[in-house]
Amino acid sequence: MLTLATTTPGEPEIFASLQGEGLSLGRPSTFVRLSRCNLACQWCDTAYTWRFEGDNRPHRDALAFDRTQNQVALSEEDVAARITALSPDRLVVTGGEPLLQGPALARLLALLPGMHVEIETNGTVAPHPALDGLVHQYNVSPKLAHSGNPADLALVPERLQAWATDPRAVFKFVIAQATDMAQVLGLQHDYAIPADRVFLMAEGRTPAELAAHNRWLAQLCLDHGLRFTDRLHIHLYGDTRGT
Numbered sequence: 001m002l003t004l005a006t007t008t009p010g011e012p013e014i015f016a017s018l019q020g021e022g023l024s025l026g027r028p029s030t031f032v033r034l035s036r037c038n039l040a041c042q043w044c045d046t047a048y049t050w051r052f053e054g055d056n057r058p059h060r061d062a063l064a065f066d067r068t069q070n071q072v073a074l075s076e077e078d079v080a081a082r083i084t085a086l087s088p089d090r091l092v093v094t095g096g097e098p099l100l101q102g103p104a105l106a107r108l109l110a111l112l113p114g115m116h117v118e119i120e121t122n123g124t125v126a127p128h129p130a131l132d133g134l135v136h137q138y139n140v141s142p143k144l145a146h147s148g149n150p151a152d153l154a155l156v157p158e159r160l161q162a163w164a165t166d167p168r169a170v171f172k173f174v175i176a177q178a179t180d181m182a183q184v185l186g187l188q189h190d191y192a193i194p195a196d197r198v199f200l201m202a203e204g205r206t207p208a209e210l211a212a213h214n215r216w217l218a219q220l221c222l223d224h225g226l227r228f229t230d231r232l233h234i235h236l237y238g239d240t241r242g243t
Protein backbone atom coordinates (compact mmCIF):
# COMPACT_ATOMS: atom_id res chain seq x y z
CA MET A 1 0.00 0.00 0.00
CA LEU A 2 1.02 3.58 -0.67
CA THR A 3 -0.12 6.53 1.43
CA LEU A 4 -0.92 9.51 -0.77
CA ALA A 5 -1.78 13.14 -0.13
CA THR A 6 -5.28 14.25 -1.11
CA THR A 7 -6.73 17.05 -3.20
CA THR A 8 -10.12 16.79 -1.50
CA PRO A 9 -10.87 14.28 1.29
CA GLY A 10 -10.50 10.75 -0.09
CA GLU A 11 -9.26 11.88 -3.51
CA PRO A 12 -5.59 10.96 -4.08
CA GLU A 13 -3.30 13.68 -5.42
CA ILE A 14 -2.49 12.16 -8.82
CA PHE A 15 -2.60 14.68 -11.65
CA ALA A 16 -1.28 15.68 -15.05
CA SER A 17 0.71 18.89 -15.25
CA LEU A 18 3.80 20.43 -16.75
CA GLN A 19 6.87 19.81 -14.62
CA GLY A 20 7.16 23.26 -13.10
CA GLU A 21 10.68 23.15 -11.70
CA GLY A 22 14.26 22.26 -12.55
CA LEU A 23 15.87 20.19 -15.27
CA SER A 24 12.60 18.93 -16.80
CA LEU A 25 10.69 22.23 -16.57
CA GLY A 26 7.88 22.33 -19.12
CA ARG A 27 7.66 18.58 -19.76
CA PRO A 28 4.14 17.08 -19.61
CA SER A 29 4.15 14.63 -16.70
CA THR A 30 1.95 12.75 -14.33
CA PHE A 31 2.47 13.68 -10.68
CA VAL A 32 1.90 11.46 -7.66
CA ARG A 33 2.10 13.14 -4.27
CA LEU A 34 2.85 10.81 -1.36
CA SER A 35 2.06 11.59 2.26
CA ARG A 36 4.42 12.16 5.25
CA CYS A 37 7.78 13.86 5.61
CA ASN A 38 10.77 13.51 7.93
CA LEU A 39 11.48 17.27 7.86
CA ALA A 40 9.36 20.31 8.69
CA CYS A 41 10.32 23.26 6.50
CA GLN A 42 8.74 26.43 7.84
CA TRP A 43 7.78 27.55 4.32
CA CYS A 44 6.69 24.12 3.02
CA ASP A 45 4.03 24.59 0.32
CA THR A 46 2.61 21.11 0.96
CA ALA A 47 2.47 21.04 4.77
CA TYR A 48 -0.85 19.19 4.50
CA THR A 49 1.22 16.10 3.62
CA TRP A 50 2.86 15.97 7.08
CA ARG A 51 1.70 18.51 9.63
CA PHE A 52 -0.78 16.17 11.30
CA GLU A 53 -2.28 16.39 14.75
CA GLY A 54 -0.03 14.62 17.22
CA ASP A 55 2.91 14.83 14.85
CA ASN A 56 4.50 17.45 17.03
CA ARG A 57 8.25 17.12 17.11
CA PRO A 58 9.73 20.19 18.87
CA HIS A 59 10.61 22.04 15.68
CA ARG A 60 7.09 21.69 14.27
CA ASP A 61 4.54 24.41 14.92
CA ALA A 62 1.07 24.07 16.35
CA LEU A 63 -0.90 24.34 13.09
CA ALA A 64 -2.25 20.88 12.40
CA PHE A 65 -3.98 19.19 9.47
CA ASP A 66 -6.40 16.33 9.94
CA ARG A 67 -4.70 13.07 9.07
CA THR A 68 -7.93 11.43 7.90
CA GLN A 69 -8.77 14.29 5.52
CA ASN A 70 -5.30 14.71 4.11
CA GLN A 71 -4.13 11.19 3.35
CA VAL A 72 -5.49 8.13 1.62
CA ALA A 73 -4.06 4.61 1.33
CA LEU A 74 -4.25 2.89 -2.06
CA SER A 75 -2.82 -0.31 -3.51
CA GLU A 76 0.11 -0.07 -5.91
CA GLU A 77 -2.19 -1.55 -8.60
CA ASP A 78 -4.80 1.17 -8.05
CA VAL A 79 -2.20 3.96 -8.22
CA ALA A 80 -0.65 2.43 -11.38
CA ALA A 81 -4.08 2.26 -13.06
CA ARG A 82 -4.74 5.93 -12.27
CA ILE A 83 -1.36 6.91 -13.68
CA THR A 84 -1.89 4.86 -16.84
CA ALA A 85 -5.33 6.46 -17.32
CA LEU A 86 -3.57 9.83 -17.61
CA SER A 87 -1.47 8.23 -20.40
CA PRO A 88 1.87 9.74 -19.50
CA ASP A 89 5.36 8.83 -20.54
CA ARG A 90 6.86 10.73 -17.63
CA LEU A 91 6.15 10.31 -13.94
CA VAL A 92 7.14 12.69 -11.14
CA VAL A 93 6.84 11.27 -7.63
CA THR A 94 6.79 13.88 -4.90
CA GLY A 95 5.40 14.50 -1.44
CA GLY A 96 6.02 14.94 1.43
CA GLU A 97 9.13 12.87 1.25
CA PRO A 98 8.56 10.04 -1.26
CA LEU A 99 11.68 8.04 -0.35
CA LEU A 100 10.06 7.24 3.04
CA GLN A 101 7.86 4.76 1.12
CA GLY A 102 10.66 3.11 -0.85
CA PRO A 103 9.51 -0.54 -0.98
CA ALA A 104 5.92 0.32 -1.96
CA LEU A 105 7.19 2.85 -4.49
CA ALA A 106 9.42 0.16 -6.01
CA ARG A 107 6.38 -2.11 -6.38
CA LEU A 108 4.48 0.74 -8.09
CA LEU A 109 7.27 1.48 -10.56
CA ALA A 110 7.61 -2.21 -11.43
CA LEU A 111 4.00 -1.94 -12.72
CA LEU A 112 4.94 0.99 -15.00
CA PRO A 113 7.77 -0.19 -17.25
CA GLY A 114 8.99 2.24 -19.87
CA MET A 115 8.07 5.44 -18.03
CA HIS A 116 10.66 8.07 -17.31
CA VAL A 117 10.65 8.41 -13.52
CA GLU A 118 11.70 11.49 -11.55
CA ILE A 119 11.71 11.62 -7.76
CA GLU A 120 11.49 14.90 -5.86
CA THR A 121 13.38 14.43 -2.59
CA ASN A 122 14.83 16.41 0.28
CA GLY A 123 17.95 14.27 -0.05
CA THR A 124 18.08 12.88 3.50
CA VAL A 125 16.83 9.34 2.82
CA ALA A 126 18.67 6.62 0.89
CA PRO A 127 16.60 5.17 -1.95
CA HIS A 128 15.55 1.59 -1.19
CA PRO A 129 17.74 -0.77 -3.29
CA ALA A 130 14.68 -2.22 -5.06
CA LEU A 131 13.63 1.30 -6.01
CA ASP A 132 16.93 2.83 -7.06
CA GLY A 133 17.32 0.88 -10.29
CA LEU A 134 13.87 2.04 -11.50
CA VAL A 135 14.57 5.78 -11.17
CA HIS A 136 15.94 7.94 -14.00
CA GLN A 137 16.27 11.29 -12.23
CA TYR A 138 16.46 12.51 -8.65
CA ASN A 139 15.53 16.15 -8.08
CA VAL A 140 17.35 16.67 -4.79
CA SER A 141 16.45 19.73 -2.72
CA PRO A 142 18.69 19.88 0.38
CA LYS A 143 17.30 22.16 3.03
CA LEU A 144 19.32 25.20 4.10
CA ALA A 145 19.29 26.86 7.52
CA HIS A 146 16.40 29.17 6.59
CA SER A 147 14.10 26.13 6.29
CA GLY A 148 14.08 25.97 10.10
CA ASN A 149 15.09 22.30 10.23
CA PRO A 150 17.96 21.25 12.53
CA ALA A 151 21.06 20.89 10.33
CA ASP A 152 21.77 17.37 11.58
CA LEU A 153 18.37 16.26 10.23
CA ALA A 154 18.37 18.27 7.00
CA LEU A 155 21.94 17.75 5.78
CA VAL A 156 23.13 14.14 5.95
CA PRO A 157 26.78 14.02 4.82
CA GLU A 158 26.83 10.45 3.48
CA ARG A 159 23.65 11.13 1.50
CA LEU A 160 24.95 14.40 0.03
CA GLN A 161 28.12 12.57 -0.93
CA ALA A 162 26.10 9.85 -2.67
CA TRP A 163 23.88 12.31 -4.57
CA ALA A 164 26.90 14.37 -5.64
CA THR A 165 28.47 11.33 -7.30
CA ASP A 166 25.21 10.09 -8.89
CA PRO A 167 24.81 11.67 -12.35
CA ARG A 168 21.03 11.14 -12.10
CA ALA A 169 20.85 13.60 -9.18
CA VAL A 170 20.17 17.26 -9.94
CA PHE A 171 20.29 19.69 -7.01
CA LYS A 172 17.61 22.35 -6.50
CA PHE A 173 18.28 24.76 -3.66
CA VAL A 174 15.44 26.93 -2.38
CA ILE A 175 16.76 30.45 -1.80
CA ALA A 176 14.94 32.92 0.46
CA GLN A 177 17.56 35.66 0.53
CA ALA A 178 20.91 36.39 -1.07
CA THR A 179 22.80 35.51 2.12
CA ASP A 180 21.67 31.87 1.67
CA MET A 181 24.30 31.61 -1.07
CA ALA A 182 27.14 31.18 1.43
CA GLN A 183 25.65 27.86 2.54
CA VAL A 184 24.96 26.73 -1.05
CA LEU A 185 28.49 27.50 -2.16
CA GLY A 186 29.87 25.74 0.92
CA LEU A 187 27.91 22.57 0.12
CA GLN A 188 28.82 22.75 -3.57
CA HIS A 189 32.50 22.98 -2.61
CA ASP A 190 32.45 20.38 0.20
CA TYR A 191 30.75 17.73 -1.93
CA ALA A 192 32.30 18.76 -5.26
CA ILE A 193 28.90 19.15 -6.95
CA PRO A 194 29.29 20.11 -10.64
CA ALA A 195 27.78 23.57 -11.30
CA ASP A 196 25.87 22.10 -14.25
CA ARG A 197 23.80 20.06 -11.77
CA VAL A 198 22.96 22.93 -9.40
CA PHE A 199 19.71 24.90 -9.77
CA LEU A 200 18.67 27.87 -7.65
CA MET A 201 14.94 28.34 -7.08
CA ALA A 202 13.27 31.24 -5.28
CA GLU A 203 11.26 30.58 -2.16
CA GLY A 204 7.72 31.70 -2.91
CA ARG A 205 4.17 30.49 -3.11
CA THR A 206 2.66 33.35 -5.15
CA PRO A 207 3.55 34.81 -8.58
CA ALA A 208 4.24 38.16 -6.86
CA GLU A 209 6.73 36.63 -4.40
CA LEU A 210 8.48 34.78 -7.20
CA ALA A 211 8.63 37.85 -9.43
CA ALA A 212 10.24 39.85 -6.62
CA HIS A 213 12.77 37.14 -5.71
CA ASN A 214 13.60 36.04 -9.27
CA ARG A 215 15.13 39.45 -10.05
CA TRP A 216 18.02 39.06 -7.63
CA LEU A 217 18.10 35.26 -7.94
CA ALA A 218 18.87 35.53 -11.67
CA GLN A 219 21.82 37.77 -10.84
CA LEU A 220 23.09 35.26 -8.26
CA CYS A 221 22.98 32.55 -10.95
CA LEU A 222 25.03 34.78 -13.24
CA ASP A 223 27.48 35.66 -10.47
CA HIS A 224 28.13 32.04 -9.50
CA GLY A 225 27.64 30.17 -12.80
CA LEU A 226 24.69 28.17 -11.47
CA ARG A 227 21.39 27.32 -13.16
CA PHE A 228 18.11 29.17 -12.61
CA THR A 229 14.71 27.60 -12.29
CA ASP A 230 11.35 29.26 -11.97
CA ARG A 231 8.26 27.62 -10.47
CA LEU A 232 6.06 27.51 -13.58
CA HIS A 233 3.05 25.91 -11.88
CA ILE A 234 2.78 28.83 -9.42
CA HIS A 235 2.55 31.29 -12.33
CA LEU A 236 0.00 29.12 -14.13
CA TYR A 237 -2.18 27.90 -11.30
CA GLY A 238 -1.11 29.53 -8.03
CA ASP A 239 -0.56 27.47 -4.89
CA THR A 240 -3.32 24.93 -5.61
CA ARG A 241 -3.40 21.22 -4.74
CA GLY A 242 -3.30 18.94 -7.77
CA THR A 243 -1.51 21.29 -10.15
Ligand SMILES: C[S@@+](CC[C@H](N)C(=O)[O-])C[C@H]1O[C@@H](n2cnc3c(N)ncnc32)[C@H](O)[C@@H]1O
Nearest residue numbers: 043044045046095096097120121122141203204
Ligand atom coordinates in the same frame (compact mmCIF):
# COMPACT_ATOMS: atom_id res chain seq x y z
C1 LIG B 1 7.08 20.00 -1.41
S1 LIG B 1 8.67 19.37 -1.83
C2 LIG B 1 8.41 17.60 -1.85
C3 LIG B 1 9.68 16.81 -2.12
C4 LIG B 1 10.70 16.80 -0.99
N1 LIG B 1 10.11 16.73 0.30
C5 LIG B 1 11.59 18.02 -1.10
O1 LIG B 1 11.53 18.88 -0.24
O2 LIG B 1 12.35 18.08 -2.07
C6 LIG B 1 8.81 19.74 -3.58
C7 LIG B 1 9.69 20.90 -3.92
O3 LIG B 1 9.07 22.10 -3.51
C8 LIG B 1 10.04 22.93 -2.91
N2 LIG B 1 9.33 23.88 -2.06
C9 LIG B 1 8.49 23.62 -1.04
N3 LIG B 1 7.99 24.76 -0.52
C10 LIG B 1 8.52 25.78 -1.24
C11 LIG B 1 8.40 27.20 -1.19
N4 LIG B 1 7.64 27.83 -0.28
N5 LIG B 1 9.09 27.91 -2.10
C12 LIG B 1 9.88 27.31 -3.02
N6 LIG B 1 10.03 25.97 -3.12
C13 LIG B 1 9.37 25.22 -2.22
C14 LIG B 1 10.94 21.94 -2.21
O4 LIG B 1 12.20 22.48 -1.87
C15 LIG B 1 11.06 20.86 -3.26
O5 LIG B 1 12.05 21.20 -4.20
Ligand SMILES: Nc1nc2[nH]cc(C(=O)O)c2c(=O)[nH]1
Nearest residue numbers: 017018019020094120233243
Ligand atom coordinates in the same frame (compact mmCIF):
# COMPACT_ATOMS: atom_id res chain seq x y z
N1 LIG C 1 3.53 21.39 -11.89
C1 LIG C 1 4.23 21.05 -10.81
N2 LIG C 1 5.56 20.85 -10.92
C2 LIG C 1 6.22 20.44 -9.80
N3 LIG C 1 7.53 20.14 -9.69
C3 LIG C 1 7.78 19.74 -8.44
C4 LIG C 1 6.61 19.78 -7.71
C5 LIG C 1 6.52 19.30 -6.32
O1 LIG C 1 5.64 19.72 -5.57
O2 LIG C 1 7.35 18.48 -5.96
C6 LIG C 1 5.61 20.24 -8.57
C7 LIG C 1 4.19 20.50 -8.46
O3 LIG C 1 3.54 20.41 -7.43
N4 LIG C 1 3.56 20.89 -9.62
Ligand code: SF4
Nearest residue numbers: 037039041044096122
Ligand atom coordinates in the same frame (compact mmCIF):
# COMPACT_ATOMS: atom_id res chain seq x y z
S1 SF4 D 1 11.25 18.37 2.98
FE1 SF4 D 1 9.83 18.85 1.30
S2 SF4 D 1 7.79 18.09 1.94
FE2 SF4 D 1 9.15 18.02 3.73
S3 SF4 D 1 8.67 19.91 4.79
FE3 SF4 D 1 10.42 20.35 3.45
S4 SF4 D 1 9.58 21.08 1.48
FE4 SF4 D 1 7.91 20.15 2.68
Ligand SMILES: [Mg+2]
Nearest residue numbers: 045046094233
Ligand atom coordinates in the same frame (compact mmCIF):
# COMPACT_ATOMS: atom_id res chain seq x y z
MG1 LIG E 1 5.13 21.73 -5.31
